[in-house]
Amino acid sequence: MDKKTGVYICTGCGIGDALDIEALSKVATKESKVPVCKTHAFFCGEEGVAQIKSDIANEGVNTVVIAGCSSRVNYDVFDFGPSIILERANLREQVIWCHPEDDEDTQMMAEDNLRMSLAKAAHIDIPEGYRVENMVKTILVVGGGLTGITAALEGAKAGYKTVLVEKNPVLGGWMNSLFKQAPLKAPYSDPEEVDIASRIQEAEANPDVTIYTGAEIKEIAGAPGMFDVTIEQNGSVIKERIGSVVLATGAVPYEAGKLEHLGYGKYANVITSQAFEELAKNGKIVRPGDGKEVQSIAFLQCAGSRDGNHLPYCSSVCCVESLKQATYLKEQNPEAAIYVFNKDIRTPGQYEKLYKRVQKDGAIFVRGDVTGITEDDDKNLLIEAADVLTGATIGTEGVDLVVLATGMVPTTAFGESLDAKSDDEEKEKEEKPQGDTIIRSNLLNLAYRQGPEMPTLKYGFSDSHFICFPYETRRTGIYAAGSVRAPMDALSSIEDATGAAMKAIQCIELSELGSAVHPRVGDLSFPSFAMQRCTQCKRCTVECPFGAINEDDKFNPLPNPTRCRRCGICMGACPERIISFKNYSVPMIGNMIKAIEVPEEDEEKPRIVVFACENDAIPALDMAGINRLKYNAWVRVIPVRCLGSMSLVWIADTLSKGIDGILLLGCKHGDDYQCHFIKGSELAETRLSKVAETLDRLSLESERVRMEQVSIMDYDQIPGILDGFAERLEELGPNPYKGF
Incomplete structure (x- = not known):
C-alpha cells in the first residue's frame, strides 16, 4: 500500500514539560519527511482522537504514529480500524517517568524512540487473516465424566454443537463409583446425593450434544476450525469435522x-x-x-x-x-x-x-x-x-x-511409549509419577509431527500455562480441563469445564476471523515462507512449541496457520531468514536498530539495545516508569513478540552499528515456566550461548550480550539490571566497531 504517515506527539502527562517537542517534531518532518505532524495536550481525549480521525478521513493518513504513552494503555481509544497501520512510541513510561526532565540524554532517548517507531511503521503491511475453508464450529469433548459432560453442556448452551466421546459403555466416569458427593452448595457441611445421573440425562436430551460411548479417538488431524476426527465405536468408524477440542479424560487413583x-x-x-x-x-x-x-x-x-x-x-x-x-x-x-x-x-x-x-x-x-x-x-x-x-x-x-x-494420577501419564519420530522437545526428560519412563497416553492420537499426544508437565498432567491462561495447551485449539490438567475436586472441575468450553468457543470464533488466540488475540498475521530458499533444516518444525508446522512429502515445512500463535519462534529459528510476518520481520527490527543514533566515542554516551519480550519485560519496564524508578538513559528498548523470535542477525546488526551492548529481557522459564510461548525464552538463551564463541573470535567480548529473565512483578529489579549492565560495559570500554 502507498503509505501516508501522520505523527501525533502528545504533550500531556508531563511530556511537554520534560522534552523539546519542537526538536521531536523535526525528527518526524525533517529526518523522516513525514507529511503530517501534529501536537496536542491530550491525544487520548475526545478532541485529540477527533483530530487524528479527521486526518485519516480528510488528509488520507493511513499510517498513524502516536508518540505518547505506552501501547499497553488506551489501546481501545486509539483503534482506528483494520485499514489503518498504528504504531506507538513510548515517551511517557519508558522515557520521562524514568529520566530527568529537560536533559540532553532524555531528549536523545525520546528522539530515538520516535525514529524506531517510524522505521517500524514504514515496514508494516496490513495483515489479512487466514480464512479456513469449510469452517466448522463444533466442539469435541474427549471424556464423559463430570468435567466432560459439563463442558459439552456448556458449549451446547452457548449455541455450539458438541460431540462427546467416552471410552466406557456409560457416561459418568468417577462419579458413578461414589455413594455421596462432597457438597457443591451451601452450607457445604453435609455430603450430597450424587447428581451425575441428572447431568447425564440433560446431556442425552440436548439435541446439540452428540454422544458416543464405548468409543475412542483413532486420529485427530488438521487444525482449529478444521480438525478431522476419526472415532471408533463398537467396530464402526465415524468421521466428524471439529472446530476445537476439550480434553477431559480425568485421573485415576494411585x-x-x-x-x-x-x-x-x-x-x-x-x-x-x-x-x-x-x-x-x-x-x-x-x-x-x-x-x-x-x-x-x-x-x-x-x-x-x-x-x-x-x-x-x-x-x-x-x-x-x-x-x-x-x-x-x-x-x-x-x-x-x-x-x-x-x-x-x-x-x-x-x-x-x-x-x-x-x-x-x-x-x-x-x-x-x-x-x-x-x-x-x-x-x-x-x-x-x-x-x-x-x-x-x-x-x-x-x-x-x-x-x-x-492420590490421583492423570490419564495423560499413562499409555504408549513416545514415537521414535517425536522431536527433541517431546523427548525431554521429565520427572514422572511412579518412576515411569517418558510415556504418552492413547487419548487423542494427533496426526502431528511433534507426536500423537499432548505434551505433559513434569508430573504427567496435561500441559497448560497455569499461571496466565490455564486452559491453553501447546496444541492450539485443544484445551485441557478438570483433573487431567491439575488435581481438583468436583466443584473445581465444573468451573474448569466451563472455562475450557468458553476457551474452545473463543478459539473457533477467532479462527473464523483469522486471528490468533492467546496471548496475541487480534493479530491477523501469520508466517509466510519464501520456500525457494528453504534448506529443509527442520529447525522451524522442531522448535515451534505449538506443533504449527508439519512437513510435506519433500520435507519442506508445511505450516498450519490456525495452529500458529504468532510468537515468531520459527522466524528466529530459521538460519536462512525465509520466514516473516506482514507486521513483524527480520528486516523490520533490523531497520529499527539502524534508526538509532549512536554518538561518537569521544562523546562518552554508550548505547545499549534492549530486546524486550512484550509479555513480561515490556510491562515490567512500564511498571518501573509508573513507579518513577530511575535508570540510565543509554538504553533503547525494542519490543519483540518473544525472545524466541530473536534473529542472530539482529545481534550482528546491533554490534556493527557501534552499539556497545545488547540486553535480552525475556520471560522466566523452567519447570514452572512463565514464558508465554513456553519455549521461547529458553530457546533464546540456548541460541545466545552459541553466539558467545563467535563474538570472542571477532575480538568482541561476549559479555557485551547478556540475557536476563524477568516477570512483570520484577519491575523493581529493572534499574539494577540496566545499570549493572551499563557499569560492566564501561569497564569493557567502547564497542571497537563504533564509528565504522
Missing part, C-alpha cells in the same frame, strides 16, 4: 499396591477410599475380612501423595473425601471412633465447614507420619506414627478398618 508399607495387600482390612465408597453403597460399612460391622476406623491421608517416592504433589481432594467418608460411619454409628492421620488437613474453598462438622462429630485428627501398621489376633489394626511437631511416637489401639486416601 496404585495402592505400591503402598505395602501401609499394609495394603498384606491386611484384608486395609482398603482404599474407593473401596470404602463401595462398602457404603452396599448399605452397611463392614470389614472386608470377616463382615464385622465397623466400630472404629482410621483414615490415612496422603497415601502416596506428597511423597518423593510416589507422587510428589498434593492430590487436592483426598482430605475432603476422607472427611465426607467420616460422616458415612457417623451416620451408621454415632458412637464409632474415627481417627484421621494427616500431615495437615487441606480443605480448599468452603470445605472448611465440612471439616468443622467432622470435628464436632468427635473425629480425632492426628498430625503424624505413619511409620507402621500391624495386625492383632482379632484382625484389628495397630497404627504407629511419628508426631510431626515433636517427633514422638504415637499410636492407636486396634481399629477395625484402615482407609488409605490414595
Whole structure:
C-alpha cells in the first residue's frame, strides 16, 4: 500500500514539560519527511482522537504514529480500524517517568524512540487473516465424566454443537463409583446425593450434544476450525469435522499396591477410599475380612501423595473425601471412633465447614507420619506414627478398618511409549509419577509431527500455562480441563469445564476471523515462507512449541496457520531468514536498530539495545516508569513478540552499528515456566550461548550480550539490571566497531 504517515506527539502527562517537542517534531518532518505532524495536550481525549480521525478521513493518513504513552494503555481509544497501520512510541513510561526532565540524554532517548517507531511503521503491511475453508464450529469433548459432560453442556448452551466421546459403555466416569458427593452448595457441611445421573440425562436430551460411548479417538488431524476426527465405536468408524477440542479424560487413583508399607495387600482390612465408597453403597460399612460391622476406623491421608517416592504433589481432594467418608460411619454409628492421620488437613474453598462438622462429630485428627501398621489376633489394626511437631511416637489401639486416601494420577501419564519420530522437545526428560519412563497416553492420537499426544508437565498432567491462561495447551485449539490438567475436586472441575468450553468457543470464533488466540488475540498475521530458499533444516518444525508446522512429502515445512500463535519462534529459528510476518520481520527490527543514533566515542554516551519480550519485560519496564524508578538513559528498548523470535542477525546488526551492548529481557522459564510461548525464552538463551564463541573470535567480548529473565512483578529489579549492565560495559570500554 502507498503509505501516508501522520505523527501525533502528545504533550500531556508531563511530556511537554520534560522534552523539546519542537526538536521531536523535526525528527518526524525533517529526518523522516513525514507529511503530517501534529501536537496536542491530550491525544487520548475526545478532541485529540477527533483530530487524528479527521486526518485519516480528510488528509488520507493511513499510517498513524502516536508518540505518547505506552501501547499497553488506551489501546481501545486509539483503534482506528483494520485499514489503518498504528504504531506507538513510548515517551511517557519508558522515557520521562524514568529520566530527568529537560536533559540532553532524555531528549536523545525520546528522539530515538520516535525514529524506531517510524522505521517500524514504514515496514508494516496490513495483515489479512487466514480464512479456513469449510469452517466448522463444533466442539469435541474427549471424556464423559463430570468435567466432560459439563463442558459439552456448556458449549451446547452457548449455541455450539458438541460431540462427546467416552471410552466406557456409560457416561459418568468417577462419579458413578461414589455413594455421596462432597457438597457443591451451601452450607457445604453435609455430603450430597450424587447428581451425575441428572447431568447425564440433560446431556442425552440436548439435541446439540452428540454422544458416543464405548468409543475412542483413532486420529485427530488438521487444525482449529478444521480438525478431522476419526472415532471408533463398537467396530464402526465415524468421521466428524471439529472446530476445537476439550480434553477431559480425568485421573485415576494411585496404585495402592505400591503402598505395602501401609499394609495394603498384606491386611484384608486395609482398603482404599474407593473401596470404602463401595462398602457404603452396599448399605452397611463392614470389614472386608470377616463382615464385622465397623466400630472404629482410621483414615490415612496422603497415601502416596506428597511423597518423593510416589507422587510428589498434593492430590487436592483426598482430605475432603476422607472427611465426607467420616460422616458415612457417623451416620451408621454415632458412637464409632474415627481417627484421621494427616500431615495437615487441606480443605480448599468452603470445605472448611465440612471439616468443622467432622470435628464436632468427635473425629480425632492426628498430625503424624505413619511409620507402621500391624495386625492383632482379632484382625484389628495397630497404627504407629511419628508426631510431626515433636517427633514422638504415637499410636492407636486396634481399629477395625484402615482407609488409605490414595492420590490421583492423570490419564495423560499413562499409555504408549513416545514415537521414535517425536522431536527433541517431546523427548525431554521429565520427572514422572511412579518412576515411569517418558510415556504418552492413547487419548487423542494427533496426526502431528511433534507426536500423537499432548505434551505433559513434569508430573504427567496435561500441559497448560497455569499461571496466565490455564486452559491453553501447546496444541492450539485443544484445551485441557478438570483433573487431567491439575488435581481438583468436583466443584473445581465444573468451573474448569466451563472455562475450557468458553476457551474452545473463543478459539473457533477467532479462527473464523483469522486471528490468533492467546496471548496475541487480534493479530491477523501469520508466517509466510519464501520456500525457494528453504534448506529443509527442520529447525522451524522442531522448535515451534505449538506443533504449527508439519512437513510435506519433500520435507519442506508445511505450516498450519490456525495452529500458529504468532510468537515468531520459527522466524528466529530459521538460519536462512525465509520466514516473516506482514507486521513483524527480520528486516523490520533490523531497520529499527539502524534508526538509532549512536554518538561518537569521544562523546562518552554508550548505547545499549534492549530486546524486550512484550509479555513480561515490556510491562515490567512500564511498571518501573509508573513507579518513577530511575535508570540510565543509554538504553533503547525494542519490543519483540518473544525472545524466541530473536534473529542472530539482529545481534550482528546491533554490534556493527557501534552499539556497545545488547540486553535480552525475556520471560522466566523452567519447570514452572512463565514464558508465554513456553519455549521461547529458553530457546533464546540456548541460541545466545552459541553466539558467545563467535563474538570472542571477532575480538568482541561476549559479555557485551547478556540475557536476563524477568516477570512483570520484577519491575523493581529493572534499574539494577540496566545499570549493572551499563557499569560492566564501561569497564569493557567502547564497542571497537563504533564509528565504522
